[in-house]
Amino acid sequence: xxxxxxLTLEIVTPERALAHEEVDEVQLPGTEGYLGILPGHxxxxxxxxxxxxxxxxxxxxxxLSIASGFAEVLPDRVRLLALVAERAEDIDLTRAxxxxxxxxxxxxxxxxxxxxxxxDRARISLMKAMIRIQVATKxxxxx
Amino acid sequence: MPSLIDLRRRIxxxxxxxxxTKAMKMIAASRLRKSQDRILNARPFAIQATHVLRDLAARxxxxxxxLLAVREEKTVLVLIxxxxxxxxxxxxxxxxxxxxQFIVAQGRRKLVLGLVGRKGxxxxxxxxxxxVINRVNVFQHLNLExxxxxxxxxxxxxxxxxxxxxxxxxxxFKSVLQQRIVTxxxxxxAKEEFRADQGAARVDYIxxxxxxxxFATLLPxxxxxxIWRALLESAAAENAARMTAMDAATKNAxxxxxxxxxxxxxxxxxxxxxxxxxxxxxxxxx
Numbered sequence: 001x002x003x004x005x006x007l008t009l010e011i012v013t014p015e016r017a018l019a020h021e022e023v024d025e026v027q028l029p030g031t032e033g034y035l036g037i038l039p040g041h042x043x044x045x046x047x048x049x050x051x052x053x054x055x056x057x058x059x060x061x062x063x064l065s066i067a068s069g070f071a072e073v074l075p076d077r078v079r080l081l082a083l084v085a086e087r088a089e090d091i092d093l094t095r096a097x098x099x100x101x102x103x104x105x106x107x108x109x110x111x112x113x114x115x116x117x118x119x120d121r122a123r124i125s126l127m128k129a130m131i132r133i134q135v136a137t138k139x140x141x142x143x
Numbered sequence: 144m145p146s147l148i149d150l151r152r153r154i155x156x157x158x159x160x161x162x163x164t165k166a167m168k169m170i171a172a173s174r175l176r177k178s179q180d181r182i183l184n185a186r187p188f189a190i191q192a193t194h195v196l197r198d199l200a201a202r203x204x205x206x207x208x209x210l211l212a213v214r215e216e217k218t219v220l221v222l223i224x225x226x227x228x229x230x231x232x233x234x235x236x237x238x239x240x241x242x243x244q245f246i247v248a249q250g251r252r253k254l255v256l257g258l259v260g261r262k263g264x265x266x267x268x269x270x271x272x273x274x275v276i277n278r279v280n281v282f283q284h285l286n287l288e289x290x291x292x293x294x295x296x297x298x299x300x301x302x303x304x305x306x307x308x309x310x311x312x313x314x315x316f317k318s319v320l321q322q323r324i325v326t327x328x329x330x331x332x333a334k335e336e337f338r339a340d341q342g343a344a345r346v347d348y349i350x351x352x353x354x355x356x357x358f359a360t361l362l363p364x365x366x367x368x369x370i371w372r373a374l375l376e377s378a379a380a381e382n383a384a385r386m387t388a389m390d391a392a393t394k395n396a397x398x399x400x401x402x403x404x405x406x407x408x409x410x411x412x413x414x415x416x417x418x419x420x421x422x423x424x425x426x427x428x429x
Binding site: 010012013014015016017030031032042043044045046047070072074079081 | 184185187188191192194195198199202347348349350351352356357360361368371
């Protein structure tokens with residue numbers, strides 16, 4: 001059987017569908033590290049962690065931020081089911097930065113022994129904010 | 144012949160009913176817009192999740208997770224989604240009819256009911272069914288928590304082997320004018336049919352992290368997303384049904400008012416004519 005030359009990428013969240021496209025390459029954040037997917041990949045099922053996703057169409061790259069969910073990879077298809085995902089161009093940078101500051105404050109407070117604050121949750125929201133900033137700036141540099 | 148006063152009273156009564164149906168139509172229309180947006184946006188996720196899970200069910204070994212188990216369907220849970228409020232045309236009648244047919248078709252299998260929505264609960268409880276899941280008033284403010292509660296309960300019953308299959312009966316929102324009744328099996332998960340050209344693809348996945356950890360989050364999430372979708376579908380369909388029903392009612396009221404007004408005018412004219420005749424013949428008699 002000949003290998004497929006393209007991947008059908010689908011990115012959906014419970015709120016909306018973000019992508020349904022033919023692409024050449026995808027990179028996504030698996031729980032055990034980033035994965036680069038090319039057409040003809042062996043079937044794979046992975047959960048996702050907070051991170052950035054990009055996919056390439058020809059020479060053009062598109063970035064997204066993503067947080068938790070899972071991905072199914074088949075030789076000719078990638079399905080990304082994320083609970084939260086955002087395209088780089090949709091990210092509100094100022095809001096993301098505000099979130100980052102807030103999360104940092106929370107972490108500081110947790111470190112100084114405030115028992116009301118959930119350290120793990122603060123850490124995850126900090127991670128989310130940082131990824132969003134990273135993804136958004138990347139998209140900006142590209143343009 | 145009814146008196147003029149009676150007719151006027153009737154016209155007034157119909158008019159005030161019309162005002163109510165008109166208002167209900169408007170409310171349903173604005174709710175519909177919201178619930179329609181929600182379901183249209185939630186659909187892709189639920190559909191993709193189904194695809195993934197069907198692929199998965201076909202490839203992997205069902206012993207990895209209890210939610211993947213396939214048993215002989217001896218006891219079946221039927222989840223029936225109806226509305227809490229009436230005045231939405233044949234919405235509830237249709238769903239209850241379909242559900243009853245489904246129940247009859249089960250023959251000797253044991254049945255347990257899960258009822259969401261007051262109309263369905265009232266109907267089946269009056270007929271002596273004892274639902275294991277019984278939710279009312281969820282459609283007013285639909286949130287993920289409700290879906291999670293229902294889904295986790297169904298999943299738990301399935302895992303404990305108290306039930307061997309879960310079926311959903313609900314109204315799917317097809318368009319504003321159309322609702323489609325859907326009866327589908329939620330558990331066990333249907334296996335994807337492999338196409339012949341994909342023969343070589345029929346291998347198990349690589350799992351990251353290991354299958355057991357992955358499934359522990361994946362499968363309950365799947366059940367929740369399907370229930371969530373069904374709830375949203377039903378809510379949108381209900382609003383659409385109510386809007387069309389109330390629109391028809393308003394139109395009927397207009398027609399009725401027209402007919403009554405015409406009749407009233409005839410009666411009035413007849414009364415005037417009669418009076419003139421009386422006066423004239425009275426004058427002649429003098």
